[in-house]
Amino acid sequence: MESVMEQESRSHEMGLHTEQLRGRTQQVFFTPDEEANFVYPDAPDVDFNKRAEFDAAEMTSNEVNLKIRELMEQGHGTIVIKNPMARHSLGVGILNRLNLYFEGSLGYFGVGLIDGPNVRISGRVGWSCAENMMAGTVIIEKNAGSTFGAAIRGGDLVCKGHVGARTGIDMKGGTILVGGDTGAFSGFMMQRGRMVICGNASHNLGDSMYDGTIFVGGEVKSLGVDCVPGEMTELDKAWLTRKLKQYDLLPDKGVDHFSKYVAGKQLWNYDNLEPTEKKLIL
Amino acid sequence: MAGKGGYKGTEIKDVDQFITGDGLDSAREKEIGQHIGYRYDVNLLPDYERVTPFLKEYMERMGWDDLNWLEDVHMGYEEGRPAVFDRNINGWVTVPEDMELPDNQQDRDMLARELLIKFQMSTRHPLVQLNKAYRKF
Numbered sequence: 001m002e003s004v005m006e007q008e009s010r011s012h013e014m015g016l017h018t019e020q021l022r023g024r025t026q027q028v029f030f031t032p033d034e035e036a037n038f039v040y041p042d043a044p045d046v047d048f049n050k051r052a053e054f055d056a057a058e059m060t061s062n063e064v065n066l067k068i069r070e071l072m073e074q075g076h077g078t079i080v081i082k083n084p085m086a087r088h089s090l091g092v093g094i095l096n097r098l099n100l101y102f103e104g105s106l107g108y109f110g111v112g113l114i115d116g117p118n119v120r121i122s123g124r125v126g127w128s129c130a131e132n133m134m135a136g137t138v139i140i141e142k143n144a145g146s147t148f149g150a151a152i153r154g155g156d157l158v159c160k161g162h163v164g165a166r167t168g169i170d171m172k173g174g175t176i177l178v179g180g181d182t183g184a185f186s187g188f189m190m191q192r193g194r195m196v197i198c199g200n201a202s203h204n205l206g207d208s209m210y211d212g213t214i215f216v217g218g219e220v221k222s223l224g225v226d227c228v229p230g231e232m233t234e235l236d237k238a239w240l241t242r243k244l245k246q247y248d249l250l251p252d253k254g255v256d257h258f259s260k261y262v263a264g265k266q267l268w269n270y271d272n273l274e275p276t277e278k279k280l281i282l
Numbered sequence: 283m284a285g286k287g288g289y290k291g292t293e294i295k296d297v298d299q300f301i302t303g304d305g306l307d308s309a310r311e312k313e314i315g316q317h318i319g320y321r322y323d324v325n326l327l328p329d330y331e332r333v334t335p336f337l338k339e340y341m342e343r344m345g346w347d348d349l350n351w352l353e354d355v356h357m358g359y360e361e362g363r364p365a366v367f368d369r370n371i372n373g374w375v376t377v378p379e380d381m382e383l384p385d386n387q388q389d390r391d392m393l394a395r396e397l398l399i400k401f402q403m404s405t406r407h408p409l410v411q412l413n414k415a416y417r418k419f
Contacts (some may be wrong), residue, residue: 036336037403038343041410048345097344118345134369135351136344153369154351173354173369192324193354213325239327246347262325265289273314 039116043096046077053080061087072096086126091119108145111138114155127164130157133174139247146183149176152193158247165202168195171212179249185224187214190263196240198249206261210268214261215240217251223261230262291318297387300359321359322387328353329388336396355398357383357390366394368401371408375401 052071056064064081068091071079078099084090088107091100091114098117102110105123115134120141127145130138130152137156146164149157152174165183168176173193181199190209200218207224214227215236237255244250251257290310292299299307305317328349333341341349358365358374364383365374377383377397384390401407 036339036400038340038399040403041405041407042413099345116344137346137350154354156348156350174351175353194327211320211324235327235329238330242330242348265291265319268289268291268319270316270318271290271310271314272316 039097040095043116044072044075046072046075046096046098048077048097048099050076051078051080052076053082055082056087056090057083057085061089064090065092068094068100072098084123086123088126091117105142114138124161125159129159130155133157143180148178149174152176156243156247158249160247160249162199168193171195175243177243177247177249181218184221187212187227187261188224190214196243196258198244198251206263208267209263211263215258216261217255217258220259220261226264226266227261228264230260232258232260236260289319294323297385297390301362301364304362322356324354324356326356326387326391328391332388332392334392334396336399337392340399349395352395352399355391355395357387357394364390366398366401368398370402 054067064087068079077097080101080103082103084102084104084106086105086107089109089112090106091102091111092109093113094117095115096117100117100119102121106121106125106129108126108128109131110125110129111119112128112131112133114130114136117136119136119138121139122141124142125140125144128147128150129140129144131150133149133152133155135155138158140159143161144159144163146166147169148159148163148167149171151170151172152168153172154174156175156177158177160179162180163178163182165185166188167178167182167186168190169188170191171193172191175193176195178197178199182197182201184202185204185207186197186201187195187206187209190206190212192212194212195214197215198217201216201220203221204224205220205222206214206227209227213230240255240258241250244255290308292305292307292311300321305321306312306315311318333349337349337352344350355366358367360374360376364377366377368375384393
């Protein structure tokens with residue numbers, strides 16, 4: 001294994017320490033005529049029609065995750081895992097296009113940190129499913145635990161049953177769809193993205209949300225701090241209809257009964273002068 | 283509780299507002315000399331009538347029925363220039379100066395999505411270099 005010194009020397013040779021960044025603007029420009037490549041440069045080339053399956057009953061979580069990587073390296077684009085036995089951290093960190101099927105339930109932190117795959121889970125999932133998900137689709141046929149989709153950044157995360165508390169806590173993008181009800185503090189500290197609850201939402205929905213949109217088809221027990229009703233637009237309705245139909249969640253009566261909730265922007269406190277003003281008053 | 287009182291930032295009224303102006307539009311922004319909030323509507327949903335052939339091909343290749351993570355990608359404006367935020371480098375990537383922008387935000391967002399895919403999946407992306415330099419296993 002390379003020493004830290006050797007790695008640092010190589011990064012200097014590559015010019016990684018000389019590039020000047022101004023503010024948060026990256027001084028590398030797009031090249032519109034760049035050759036179209038739809039996956040990350042180091043992602044294995046997989047074929048959705050090449051299918052593999054294995055039984056995970058006697059395997060550890062680590063062994064299952066390594067097996068998925070091995071099959072992707074061999075070009076398998078569809079992988080079926082039987083008997084996941086509700087083990088934790090299964091199917092994590094997949095940064096490629098892939099069809100992944102779990103025949104059974106997952107434990108905590110299932111399919112976290114993924115960027116691209118389409119996952120279908122026939123059973124239930126534990127806490128923090130698809131935590132920090134970047135892209136792809138995850139469909140859970142039954143119920144999900146708390147902090148479902150914690151800090152999700154992109155992609156579609158779907159639970160056809162009910163979910164626990166703090167759904168989409170700290171979500172920074174993406175779409176969370178819940179076919180049933182959701183627990184308390186759903187959308188807590190949400191920063192952007194969309195959450196769709198077809199059933200009811202418990203107390204403090206959207207508490208301390210900074211941005212993003214929440215749609216609820218049922219009743220809301222109470223709204224959290226700075227979560228306010230928003231105006232439903234025709235674009236909202238078209239998007240909701242399309243998305244719910246895509247996952248077989250569209251109610252027979254359509255989407256007209258859905259309510260929309262957004263941030264009141266009372267917590268937007270990015271004003272440099274305000275702390276000084278407060279000091280003067282006090 | 284922080285930030286009591288009404289929202290004091292800019293309301294977006296024109297598609298070129300942050301290219302032609304300095305972002306200091308509301309009374310409070312003029313007073314403090316600082317723009318408050320985003321320079322684009324982060325909640326704007328995509329109009330699927332305007333999806334480009336390139337994006338359709340991308341969706342098909344990935345096995346998605348819609349734009350998926352790209353629904354959160356918009357054309358933003360940084361330092362008076364059109365730019366796209368790349369979450370992988372946590373920074374803005376500016377759009378080439380000679381590129382003509384469409385006259386509406388929906389088409390600009392589609393353009394931003396195309397550019398971002400090409401940039402992120404390119405071997406020129408900074409993460410590829412970082413990977414080569416620092417990967418341990």
